[in-house]
Amino acid sequence: MRVTVKDVTKRFGTTIALENVSLDVSDGELVALVGPSGCGKTTLLRLIAGFDAPDSGDILFDGRSMLGVPPERRGVGLVFQNYALFPHMTVFQNVAYGLKFRPTPLAPFPEREGGPDFVWTVCRAAKGGTVSGPGEAWRVRELLELVGLAGLEDRMPSELSAGQQQRVALARALAPNPKVLLLDEPLSALDAKLRERLRLEIKRIQRALTITTLYVTHDQEEALAVADRVAVMSIAHLEQIGTPQEVYNAPATEFVARFIGRGNILPGELVGADAKHVLVRPERIRLNQSADHILAGKIIAMEFAGDAVWLHVDVSGTALIVKARSLDQALHEGDVVHLGINTSDCYILPSDRRSPPTR
Amino acid sequence: MRRWGGEQLLLALPMLFLVVFFYGPIANLLREGLTKDGAFSLEFLWTVLTDDYFRYVILFTLWQALLSTLASIALGLPLAFILTHYDFPLKRVVRALTIVPFVLPAITVALGFALLFGRNGYLNQFLMNLFGLSEPPLPIMYSLTGIVLAHAFYNAPIITRTVHAAWERLDPRYEESARALGASRFFVFKDITLPMILPGLLSGAALVFIFCFLSFPIVLSVGGGRFSTIEVEIYTRVVTRLDPQLVNYKIGAALALVGLVLSLAVTYLYLRLQGGLARQTEQLRPRSTAPLFAGVRDLLYPTKLLLWLYVLCSVILFVGPVLAIVVDSLREETAEGARWTLRWYSYIFTPNYEALVGDSPLRAIINSLSFGLGATAIAVPLGLIFAYVIARLRWAGRRLFDTLLMAPLATSSIVLAFALLRAFNAPPLRLVGSSTAVIIAHAVIIFPFIVRALVPILESLDVRLTEMARSLGAGRFRALREIELPLVATGLIAGAVFAFALSLGEMSATLMLARPGLSTMPVAVYRFLSQHSLGAPSAMSVVMIAVSAIAFILLERWGERALRF
Numbered sequence: 001m002r003v004t005v006k007d008v009t010k011r012f013g014t015t016i017a018l019e020n021v022s023l024d025v026s027d028g029e030l031v032a033l034v035g036p037s038g039c040g041k042t043t044l045l046r047l048i049a050g051f052d053a054p055d056s057g058d059i060l061f062d063g064r065s066m067l068g069v070p071p072e073r074r075g076v077g078l079v080f081q082n083y084a085l086f087p088h089m090t091v092f093q094n095v096a097y098g099l100k101f102r103p104t105p106l107a108p109f110p111e112r113e114g115g116p117d118f119v120w121t122v123c124r125a126a127k128g129g130t131v132s133g134p135g136e137a138w139r140v141r142e143l144l145e146l147v148g149l150a151g152l153e154d155r156m157p158s159e160l161s162a163g164q165q166q167r168v169a170l171a172r173a174l175a176p177n178p179k180v181l182l183l184d185e186p187l188s189a190l191d192a193k194l195r196e197r198l199r200l201e202i203k204r205i206q207r208a209l210t211i212t213t214l215y216v217t218h219d220q221e222e223a224l225a226v227a228d229r230v231a232v233m234s235i236a237h238l239e240q241i242g243t244p245q246e247v248y249n250a251p252a253t254e255f256v257a258r259f260i261g262r263g264n265i266l267p268g269e270l271v272g273a274d275a276k277h278v279l280v281r282p283e284r285i286r287l288n289q290s291a292d293h294i295l296a297g298k299i300i301a302m303e304f305a306g307d308a309v310w311l312h313v314d315v316s317g318t319a320l321i322v323k324a325r326s327l328d329q330a331l332h333e334g335d336v337v338h339l340g341i342n343t344s345d346c347y348i349l350p351s352d353r354r355s356p357p358t359r
Numbered sequence: 360m361r362r363w364g365g366e367q368l369l370l371a372l373p374m375l376f377l378v379v380f381f382y383g384p385i386a387n388l389l390r391e392g393l394t395k396d397g398a399f400s401l402e403f404l405w406t407v408l409t410d411d412y413f414r415y416v417i418l419f420t421l422w423q424a425l426l427s428t429l430a431s432i433a434l435g436l437p438l439a440f441i442l443t444h445y446d447f448p449l450k451r452v453v454r455a456l457t458i459v460p461f462v463l464p465a466i467t468v469a470l471g472f473a474l475l476f477g478r479n480g481y482l483n484q485f486l487m488n489l490f491g492l493s494e495p496p497l498p499i500m501y502s503l504t505g506i507v508l509a510h511a512f513y514n515a516p517i518i519t520r521t522v523h524a525a526w527e528r529l530d531p532r533y534e535e536s537a538r539a540l541g542a543s544r545f546f547v548f549k550d551i552t553l554p555m556i557l558p559g560l561l562s563g564a565a566l567v568f569i570f571c572f573l574s575f576p577i578v579l580s581v582g583g584g585r586f587s588t589i590e591v592e593i594y595t596r597v598v599t600r601l602d603p604q605l606v607n608y609k610i611g612a613a614l615a616l617v618g619l620v621l622s623l624a625v626t627y628l629y630l631r632l633q634g635g636l637a638r639q640t641e642q643l644r645p646r647s648t649a650p651l652f653a654g655v656r657d658l659l660y661p662t663k664l665l666l667w668l669y670v671l672c673s674v675i676l677f678v679g680p681v682l683a684i685v686v687d688s689l690r691e692e693t694a695e696g697a698r699w700t701l702r703w704y705s706y707i708f709t710p711n712y713e714a715l716v717g718d719s720p721l722r723a724i725i726n727s728l729s730f731g732l733g734a735t736a737i738a739v740p741l742g743l744i745f746a747y748v749i750a751r752l753r754w755a756g757r758r759l760f761d762t763l764l765m766a767p768l769a770t771s772s773i774v775l776a777f778a779l780l781r782a783f784n785a786p787p788l789r790l791v792g793s794s795t796a797v798i799i800a801h802a803v804i805i806f807p808f809i810v811r812a813l814v815p816i817l818e819s820l821d822v823r824l825t826e827m828a829r830s831l832g833a834g835r836f837r838a839l840r841e842i843e844l845p846l847v848a849t850g851l852i853a854g855a856v857f858a859f860a861l862s863l864g865e866m867s868a869t870l871m872l873a874r875p876g877l878s879t880m881p882v883a884v885y886r887f888l889s890q891h892s893l894g895a896p897s898a899m900s901v902v903m904i905a906v907s908a909i910a911f912i913l914l915e916r917w918g919e920r921a922l923r924f
Contacts, residue, residue, distance in 0.1 A: 049535070051538075086537070172536075175540075
């Protein structure tokens with residue numbers, strides 16, 4: 001399913017949450033929507049899910065406008081940061097809940113000898129929504145195996161660890177076979193190690209199901225790691241959409257350059273160009289090696305990061321950040337170092353349209 | 360391990376107070392109901408449980424409480440829904456007004472109902488004039504309907520309060536997840552919303568049931584003596600009947616035992632439900648609300664139309680009685696017809712003897728104010744100590760103190776007054792007939808409410824602030840004075856005002872303990888009302904409503920966290 005957001009504007013009272021945002025997610029693609037908190041990324045997700053309506057613009061699924069279609073008929077899967085697992089239902093009931101309302105085809109399943117291949121749920125509403133079809137248990141099993149939680153069907157959400165809750169939330173969202181998966185900061189409530197593991201997990205599942213996915217996060221590192229394409233938002237605006245490499249190496253605006261990764265943004269007078277700033281990524285700066293330009297500076301602070309050392313170097317009043325391999329040399333605060341920068345490693349930043357000129 | 364230090368020793372004061380003026384007298388009363396000629400006997404309890412009349416009284420008490428609770432739910436639930444989901448002008452005020460039942464004296468509700476729904480009440484007069492009827496078309500006063508409606512008027516806001524609170528605590532993301540999974544609004548409500556707000560609803564319903572079960576002024580005045588509940592029965596037996604052999608005392612004590620067991624059971628249920636309510640731990644996303652009245656187009660939607668209708672009905676039911684009192688206090692019948700007057704106000708503020716009251720109305724006003732001040736001065740410091748200890752205790756100890764507080768909450772004012780009458784009738788402590796007895800009764804009655812109002816305030820006080828102050832060098836007393844007290848000061852004032860308002864509206868115990876010279880405003884209003892003398896009680900009720908309104912405004916300002924009943 002292709003999801004298209006077309007010139008969407010959304011206001012809450014006098015504050016503008018989204019202004020003329022356009023975004024196109026192709027079928028089976030994983031797009032990470034990243035930006036500082038309060039930039040409107042969750043609002044965009046809620047518009048796509050159908051909980052709010054845009055003031056202007058359109059939202060299309062496979063070219064069909066979704067305006068006026070209530071959330072329960074959009075066929076999206078949704079995972080919230082707090083998971084919102086129904087606390088009064090077991091894991092099984094949580095995962096099976098969406099099956100009550102949507103007939104869901106089952107994927108091929110090796111053990112399913114003579115089992116059903118479709119969860120029939122038509123007319124379920126007329127019976128009060130409590131009758132469970134024969135395929136329900138199969139489907140729930142299938143999903144729990146997919147997320148690696150088979151056997152926990154009878155647990156209550158409160159008896160699960162945070163990581164398990166997150167997996168159940170994912171299984172619940174995927175059970176009715178949604179065409180679009182919306183993840184709203186799905187890993188933000190977890191600790192760093194678990195986050196790294198689960199984001200790979202999510203990517204694996206998304207690949208296996210080839211489901212169109214929009215992944216909202218404020219963590220740029222997570223976005224770069226997980227996404228096919230990354231959409232960077234500043235307040236209410238979409239700044240750039242591109243592959244992780246593109247947004248990192250060729251940021252479209254100064255905002256993107258500052259938000260994604262670490263970098264040195266240097267003022268420069270460029271001959272024949274309108275731009276005034278140059279981006280040099282810290283790992284491109286060579287330490288005490290020959291290069292096109294050599295700058296001498298003094299180390300004012302060091303951060304040890306295992307495989308690397310981040311050096312903060314004062315070059316005649318300007319602080320530059322340099323990433324050096326930690327094994328390179330014995331370095332100390334106060335040492336004078338020579339920074340080598342090749343012209344080819346300088347990226348010329350297009351001047352920002354909206355941001356006020358920097359001092 | 361927690362050190363049992365000076366702070367905890369202070370607890371002896373409220374404990375002593377509870378034992379001497381509550382647990383002791385109540386135990387003594389129950390003993391009376393279970394003895395005959397000094398020996399243990401189940402005779403009176405047996406009589407009360409088997410005699411057709413008493414069985415009827417007990418069953419009627421339960422029945423009217425059940426009906427009143429259902430009516431309160433029916434009336435209070437839609438408002439909770441509206442408050443949670445819609446925006447409208449004065450929403451803050453309406454939400455705040457839901458604490459009114461706690462501060463509005465019950466007898467004024469009875470008066471308002473008599474004025475509005477009585478045979479000669481404004482509503483019946485209006486309908487009779489409109490349709491040219493010779494008989495009042497709405498016989499609401501002196502009927503079960505009247506009792507139930509008055510109870511619903513009084514208690515529906517409690518349902519609104521508890522359900523609204525539960526609904527606000529419900530993260531909308533649960534409902535949104537269900538919708539994204541394909542559930543329609545109906546299924547979301549049935550599968551997600553209802554199960555999750557049910558504990559709040561049940562806890563509110565249990566509280567309303569207790570209040571209606573123990574209700575006295577409304578049953579007495581709106582029921583008009585035709586209906587007897589356990590409370591009314593005890594009152595009439597103890598106060599109005601000649602009783603040389605003390606048989607009625609014994610029967611009354613046995614009835615008190617039965618009532619106490621029943622209300623304790625419901626109170627226990629209530630506290631369990633209350634304790635089980637989810638504390639708000641995570642950051643909620645605020646619920647988006649829609650305007651209640653979006654325009655004339657609303658008339659096209661049946662749901663909106665129903666809501667409009669509900670708003671209209673509830674305005675009549677809630678505002679009507681209060682308005683009726685205000686109007687009546689400003690009207691008098693003369694030979695030339697009715698006219699506006701301030702006569703009733705000047706009447707109640709002059710020290711003229713009034714045979715109906717047994718005192719001058721001014722005396723009643725002065726008594727009310729001084730009893731209120733006295734009871735507040737006793738109950739607030741004791742309640743503060745008690746609440747402070749509860750707020751600082753871990754779970755096991757806390758259960759104990761919650762339980763200790765349960766009995767006063769589940770005991771009716773009538774039974775308490777009865778117990779005090781029996782216990783302090785003779786030396787060494789002969790209090791009956793003195794203002795001390797009334798003040799003590801008020802203090803005991805308001806004590807559990809004060810504690811329950813203060814605990815959340817004190818709990819919200821972060822212990823780490825005190826620890827921080829002390830690590831910075833402040834002594835224990837200095838930390839208390841400069842950190843803790845300023846932070847809870849407004850809450851404390853709100854609690855004191857709440858206590859004063861509760862005492863001011865108390866009628867039942869006062870009526871039983873009052874001797875000539877000790878009448879209070881509610882008692883005076885009751886005596887006027889039972890003789891169908893209007894005008895003066897309305898003026899007096901306006902004074903009480905004014906005090907309640909001041910209490911209400913202060914509570915709304917400062918008592919935000921208190922009163923999470």
